[in-house]
Amino acid sequence: MKLRHKLTLANLLFKLGFVILFMIATPWLSERINLYQTDNELIDKRETVISIISELGVEPFLLNEENDVFGSYNILKEEFISIEPVHLDDFWNFIEVAKRSIDNEIIDYRVLNYSFLVDGEMFLLEIGKSLSSIKTTESNIRRITIGFLILFLLISVIFEMAYTGMLLRPLNTIIEKIKTTANPSNYNKTPITSSTFDFKVLDETLSALMTKTEELIAREREITQDISHELMTPVSILRSKLENLLTHNNISEETAEKTQEALDTLHRLKTLISSLLLIARIESRQYLKQDTVEITEVLDEMIDELLPLAEEKNIHFQRTLGADHKITNANRTLLFSMFFNVANNAIRHTPQNGSVSVLTTFENRAFCVVIRDNGEGISPELLPQLFMRFKRKNNADDDGSGIGLAIAKSIADYHHIRIKVESMPGEGTSFTFIFLQNP
Amino acid sequence: MNTLIVEDEKSLANEIAEYLQKENIICDKAYTGISASEQIAVNQYDFILLDLGLPDYDGLDLINEIRKEQDDAAIIVITARGDVDDKVKGLDMGADDYLAKPFALIELYSRMQAVARRKFKISTNEIRIDDFVIDLRSRKVLFKNEEADITRKQFDLLQYLVLNRNKALSRIQLYEHVWGNLLDDQYDSNFIDVHIKNLRKKLSGYGQVEWLKTVRGVGYMAEY
Incomplete structure (x- = not known):
């Protein structure tokens, strides 16, 4: 009310x-x-x-x-x-x-x-x-x-309806402003016109709060970026040293293997840092969105890329690309990564002889891409944190950091795509990418 | 080839130099922008590896100076900031290639070779291994003039192995080279194995592929 x-x-x-x-x-x-x-x-x-x-x-x-x-x-x-x-x-x-x-x-x-x-x-x-x-x-x-x-x-x-309506108009304006604000950075900071002191204070406080939040978010991104940059140089040095070590002729096979393992670990560190950087960059809109992308074409490429992996596990990788959709102002590489990460994840969590399917369709007039597997599924209590960085799923043989889905989520947000996840433990998981029409 | 390494991290500059010297590349090192600027003015280089993030100098200014002083030098920009902006600016201003930290030394070497082939017109567009001919320009593999049916990624893998003749490449190095910008965190050594397996299967349909070797504990190697 x-x-x-x-x-x-x-x-x-x-x-x-x-x-x-x-x-x-x-x-x-x-x-x-x-x-x-x-x-x-x-x-x-x-x-x-x-x-x-x-x-x-x-x-x-x-x-x-x-x-x-x-x-x-x-x-x-x-x-x-x-x-x-x-x-x-x-x-x-x-x-x-x-x-x-x-x-x-x-x-x-x-x-x-x-x-x-x-x-x-x-x-x-x-x-x-x-x-x-x-x-x-x-x-x-x-x-x-x-x-x-x-x-x-x-x-x-009658008088009261009219009077309170007039009196509370600034409040309604403020509420409207908040409602239409998805991100602190696009909060409308033009002051409202009101003779009521309280509303003015409320409006000013909200604007100040939004500015502050905006600054904090920007600073968090900046810190993430700076830290990532700073970390890249030592990783780089370490990597070069290890690689040089491997080129020495007089090292034993055991040393070579250990060095290789160290390089593998270093690679994981590197991908983690660059994933964080990637997310920070997407969130601060540093990627250009200048491509016109046909989604089925991206999906085809992604499937071709992953097909050998699926075949290796004898997984039936099925594509039903019935509907097509062309989006403008997109970043093709990012979209590819989004689908790739989710589909790769699906293959990884589907047992031998399982099946993974990719299909496109229109649902309520919105274009949808569905990636479905009949793998182990995700328990309901883990679903909400699925897209959070570093929240690993509860199984030991998952060697990923879980950041792949976080990347997919930030790419989706950047392109006004909503991701819906449905899962039944033991039966499989389905990811639906809904392309919002009026972003 | 005469190369100048401009990198403020001494340790990294030394490692790069050590690696390149093994490949018979002469290396000079500059740890600051000022000393780099001096060396550019004095010496002639075939290659300049340039870290854009120098504390005392704007890397983009250095590119300008290089372009003024020595027209022939190939520039490979190195940066920890994988920013699209930096990359575009660097390439716009005349850098020949771009590498983001951390990179594999062999990747750097391969890029240098690629730039050299392009820039200095070193024409090794066809590589012969037994009865296979790998055509780098048309990106085709021929067996006794019959075109082998392999995918784009399989060609990329093969090309990288063949160009780094007799060098063992780790799965990570292959992965980064072929899927470098795929942005997936879930590096899976299995991924490369599957692709190599398929590549071998396809090629062995034409002729023997003994030369495509598995190096235990490391990865793969093209030995010919």
Whole structure:
């Protein structure tokens, strides 16, 4: 989920929670407010009645009534007022909810009871307001409130979406920049435009980090190259000395053999160093890519080259070069080495009378070269480190350093070729070279 | 042949000189660019072996000087930096060949011979062994005027052995010469054995190949 949506959602949820709480509380709140309001009104009315009575006395109210009780309702029975004489000792002053039966109809009223003394007589004044009228007001208030809240929610969501979208635009730019960066060296270092301090800092830090990483990678390559160069001279001297030793006429056959073995070992050292150099050079793009290469032609040459080795082990070396593909801006020698190293590896790890096949095909419209053997296979836990330098496979009779596959991998990367490896221990391994169309 | 070895590693220069002197090549040594520059100005050389990575002198400048002072000298550039750039520049400026460290002394000698053949028009384009004729120019092997059917790599192997007549070549030397830029780490002595075996099988279909010998503990040799 995107930050922007998360922010909006969190805000929305918070507001929604608040609105729900408010809606739950509204009946109780509005009832409170209403009662308070009603009670105040009733008290006001009481004051009016009392002031009338203190001016005119009780008599005008009781004049035309039977039983000395005054009662008056308005037409819709929403309100009433009554005055009746009560016992002297009775003392009333409170507001309550009471049921009154009027014309065979029972209605809930909020009733103010108030007793007062007039000319030595105690009277009870009752002023009532029907609760249904209170409820109507209440539900009106609630409806308006809810409507208003929903409107508020809608507007705030729209506003937030727009605002966070605008606010987080620089962040999206930064993310886009990172996403499209396969290599620190091609990170787009043009500063983003933003008034938000944090994003600026983030952008600057990332750019600085990329520069630093780029430098470190370059330095690592440089060191690899320098060390390799430095090592070549002593190896060269040692080799010349041993070769000169071999040309001496008076050395024994045993010495000659030992010297030859020393030369073999020296050769391994040399190939290791030059492999490291090669990888460093490929990775720092020192090889020109100016050839237009027909892949099947390279494969044919590679197969011809390795055929004698396969025949020696009676391995069936099969070629099914159905599809062809021409790539431009390539280095033919490097591509040849890539296929050669992998196929040579396949032959080496395939037992007598086994089979190795090379085939070309189109898979999902991408050109693929598959080199498959039915050799010993690679266990799944070793697969991830297959292309790492100096990670040897778990078998003793493998005399290679394992750098051949690392070379193949760096050549593949250099040419935008993806290598997929599938293997089943005991059944064989297949390497698929996928030529990416839009590098 | 008169040769100047320009190499700041004294030990390496001495080894090269020792080897070449056995092949009856006269060798001068210069350990610095300055002394090389002086010797170039004074002496005439057939060959100059030049290490490009001199601490006191730009190797490419030296090539310029050589080209100015002595037109006839063949230059073989030696460098520990197998950089494509260096190689291209060196060859562009008039070097005749290029060798990356570390190289086999016999490879150096063979290159010198090849350059000499080319440069000084020494015409040994056909080498005769018994009834076989190895034609270096058309890259063919003929047996009594019948062309033997061998592959390109097999010819390369044969040519290298034949040119280094009566010298035992190790499998590594053969491998480097024929598959030099193959960039495979998994050097396999079996590789050469298989190719020699096939070469022998093919040639023996025409005539006897006793002269293509296996030298125990070392490698192979063409003895004729």
